[in-house]
Every structure is written in C-alpha cells, then in structure tokens.
Amino acid sequence: MNAFSQLSPLLQALMATLFTWGVTALGASMVFFFKRIRRSVLDAMLGFAAGVMIAASFWSLLAPAIDLAEAMGFVAWRVAAIGFLGGGFFLYLVDRLLPHLHLGFPRSEAEGVSTSWHRSVLLVLAITLHNIPEGLAVGVAFGAVAAGIPSADLGGAIALAIGIGLQNFPEGAAVAIPLRREGFSRWKSFVYGQASGIVEPLAGVLGATAVLTMRPLLPYALAFAAGAMIYVVVEELIPESQLAKNTDLATLGCLAGFTVMMILDVALG
Numbered sequence: 001m002n003a004f005s006q007l008s009p010l011l012q013a014l015m016a017t018l019f020t021w022g023v024t025a026l027g028a029s030m031v032f033f034f035k036r037i038r039r040s041v042l043d044a045m046l047g048f049a050a051g052v053m054i055a056a057s058f059w060s061l062l063a064p065a066i067d068l069a070e071a072m073g074f075v076a077w078r079v080a081a082i083g084f085l086g087g088g089f090f091l092y093l094v095d096r097l098l099p100h101l102h103l104g105f106p107r108s109e110a111e112g113v114s115t116s117w118h119r120s121v122l123l124v125l126a127i128t129l130h131n132i133p134e135g136l137a138v139g140v141a142f143g144a145v146a147a148g149i150p151s152a153d154l155g156g157a158i159a160l161a162i163g164i165g166l167q168n169f170p171e172g173a174a175v176a177i178p179l180r181r182e183g184f185s186r187w188k189s190f191v192y193g194q195a196s197g198i199v200e201p202l203a204g205v206l207g208a209t210a211v212l213t214m215r216p217l218l219p220y221a222l223a224f225a226a227g228a229m230i231y232v233v234v235e236e237l238i239p240e241s242q243l244a245k246n247t248d249l250a251t252l253g254c255l256a257g258f259t260v261m262m263i264l265d266v267a268l269g
Contacts (some may be wrong), residue, residue: 003043003155004158005154006121007076008146008220009135009142009143009145009146009204009208009212010208010209010212011087011145012145012146012157012208013138013142013204013205013208014138014201014204014205015060016138016157016158016161016204017135017141017161017200017201017203017204017205018159018201019141019161019165020134020138020164020168020169020197020200021194021198021200021201022154022165022192022197023144023165023166023169023172023197023198023217024131024168024169024171024172024193024196024197024200025171025172025190025193025194025197026169026170026172027169027170027171027173027174027176027192027193028166028172028173028174028175028176028189028190028192028194029151029172029190029194030050030100030172030173030176030177031032031121031173031177031179031180031186031190031193032120032175032186032190035135035177035180035181036181037142037173037174037177037178039244039246040143040244040246040249042170042174042251042255043169043240043241043242043244043246043249043250043253044174044241044246044249045174045239045245045253046170046174046237046238046240046250046253046256047237047238047241047249047250047252047253047256047257048166048167048170048175048252048253048256048257049167049170049171049237049238049257049258050089050223050233050238050241050254050257050259051231051253051254051255051256051259051260051261052081052163052164052166052167052257052258052261053167053229053230053233053237053257054229054230054233054254054257054258054261055163055257055258055259055262055265056137056164056229056257056261056265057158057225057226057227057229057230057233057259058226059261059265060137060141060156060160060163060263060265061137061140061141061222061223061225061226061229062084062222062226064144064156064222065079065080065083065218065219065220065222065223065226066079066080066219068144068218068219068222069099069219070100072216072219075217079219079220079223080219080223081223081228082220082223083219083220083222083224083227084219084223084226084227084230085227086220086223086225086227087133087223087224087225087227087228087229087230087231088140088227088228088230089227090224090228091093091129091130091132091133091227091228091232091235092231094129094132095111095129095231095235096111096112097112097113097114098112098113098123098125098129099111099112099113099114099115099122099215100121101123101125101126102207107110107122118199121192123175123178123192124175124192124193124195124196125180125198126218127171127174127175127194128195128198128199129157129195129236130230130236130237131168131171131196131197131199131200131203132199132203132228133203133225133228133229133231133232134164134168134200135199135201135202135203135204135207135209136203136204136206136207136224136228137160137164137225137226137228138157138160138161138164138200138204138207138219138226139203139205139206139207139208139209139210139211140207140208140210140211140221140222141156141157141160141161141222142157142204142208142226143207143208143209143210143211143218143221144157144211144213144218144222145157146208154266155268156265159160159261159264159265159267160264160265162234162264162268163260163261163264163265164200166257166260166261167257168197171196171197172193172194172196172197173193175193175196176189176190176192176194177190177193178188179192179193185225207225208251212237238246238250238254241253241254262267
C-alpha cells in the first residue's frame with residue numbers, strides 16, 4: 001500500500017484499471033476449462049455484478065459527490081442531480097448509437113445503429129459499453145484522492161477498483177464461454193472475452209486527468225459516473241439476469257454483490 005500511495009495519481013488509476021481488465025481476462029480464461037455455463041449460474045453472476053455496481057454508485061461516487069459539493073459551496077442536490085442524470089443520458093446516447101447485442105438475445109434484437117457486424121463483435125461491444133463508466137469511476141476516484149478531497153481516500157479508491165474487478169470476472173466468462181459454445185476456438189473466445197475490458201484503462205486515465213485539471217468539475221464527475229453505472233444496471237444487467245426466470249438466484253446474487261461492495265468500501269474507505 002505504501003509503495004502504491006507514492007505513485008502519481010495517473011499511474012495509480014492506470015494500474016487499478018489494468019487490474020480490473022486483468023480480472024476480465026481471468027474470467028474469460030474460464031473458456032479453457034468449460035465449454036458451457038449453466039444459465040442459472042450466469043444469472044446469479046449478472047445479479048452479483050449489478051449489486052456491486054449499485055453499491056459502488058452510492059458509497060464510492062454519489063455520496064462523496066454530495067459531500068464535496070457542499071464543501072465547495074455548491075448546492076449539493078443540484079450538482080448531484082445534474083451529474084447523475086448527465087451520466088445516465090450519456091450512456092443512453094451511446095446505447096442508441098453503438099451497435100451491440102445483450103447476452104441471451106437473438107442477433108435480430110441488436111441495438112444501436114444498423115450493422116452487419118457478427119454476433120460475437122456485438123456481444124463484446126455490449127460489455128464494452130458498460131465498462132466505460134466502470135473505468136471512468138475508478139479514474140475519478142483516484143483523481144479525487146490526489147486532489148486532496150477530504151471525503152476521498154486511497155483505501156476507498158482501491159476498494160472501488162477491487163469491487164469493479166470482482167464483477168468483471170463473471171462478465172469475461174459470460175462473453176467467452178457462450179462464444180465457445182457457438183463454435184469459436186477456445187483462444188478466439190478468450191481474446192473476444194477479455195477485449196471488452198480494454199476500454200477501462202483508457203477511461204480510468206481520462207477520468208483521473210479530467211478531475212486533476214478541472215477540480216471544480218469533480219463532484220459532477222463523481223455523480224456522472226454514478227448515473228452511468230446505474231443506467232447500465234437497470235438497462236442491461238438486471239433485464240439479462242431475469243431472462244431465464246431465475247429471478248430468485250439473480251436477486252440473491254444482487255444482494256451478495258451489494259453486500260461485498262459495501263463491506264469493501266466501509267472496511268477500506
């Protein structure tokens with residue numbers, strides 16, 4: 001921890017998001033051991049990911065945004081509302097424009113602009129879509145620590161990175177294993193599965209850079225990341241986890257994910 005704390009905030013954000021990408025790759029590597037994944041297990045994992053993101057959105061992002069806005073003399077509820085809705089609207093626009101296909105849906109129900117891209121590419125883009133706010137959230141959290149924000153600490157930023165990493169594991173597996181079942185080689189399935197996490201280091205460094213160079217935007221940036229993550233949970237993760245009617249498993253997974261992220265944030269933050 002001491003050695004890590006001596007690094008520059010940009011390097012901290014980069015290393016943290018490389019970790020989250022690495023966990024995505026670790027999840028995708030499950031394709032070398034399994035060709036199928038039970039739908040009930042997948043739904044529980046999707047619920048777990050949703051729970052982590054919900055908890056992280058409040059404890060690691062929205063609550064600090066409100067505290068910081070008050071400390072900076074802003075109208076806290078206004079800052080939180082503008083940032084939160086802005087993050088959701090940004091993901092809405094990306095969701096409308098970027099061609100992608102959610103897990104469990106047929107190729108005919110691909111979203112975004114019309115394209116002839118293969119199903120595999122569309123599946124990867126769907127996961128990539130919600131890795132953007134995850135990477136941004138981690139970067140903003142480390143940027144807040146470097147900016148000397150009282151309500152932000154290194155332990156909390158690390159907790160957020162760990163929580164995001166935990167929920168990236170099932171995402172990597174959820175892309176790679178279905179591709180293997182559709183006839184892709186194990187190696188190609190792995191490459192596609194881990195590719196969805198590449199965007200996280202890019203978004204993380206961008207988020208940290210933005211808050212370090214434009215400090216007054218920090219509370220907005222924190223709330224923005226929270227809104228983007230909640231949009232992903234409600235628009236993608238929860239609906240996908242309910243497709244096969246494993247509602248109890250998905251709900252228990254969500255509760256477990258929320259609890260794990262809450263413990264991480266309270267214990268390390």
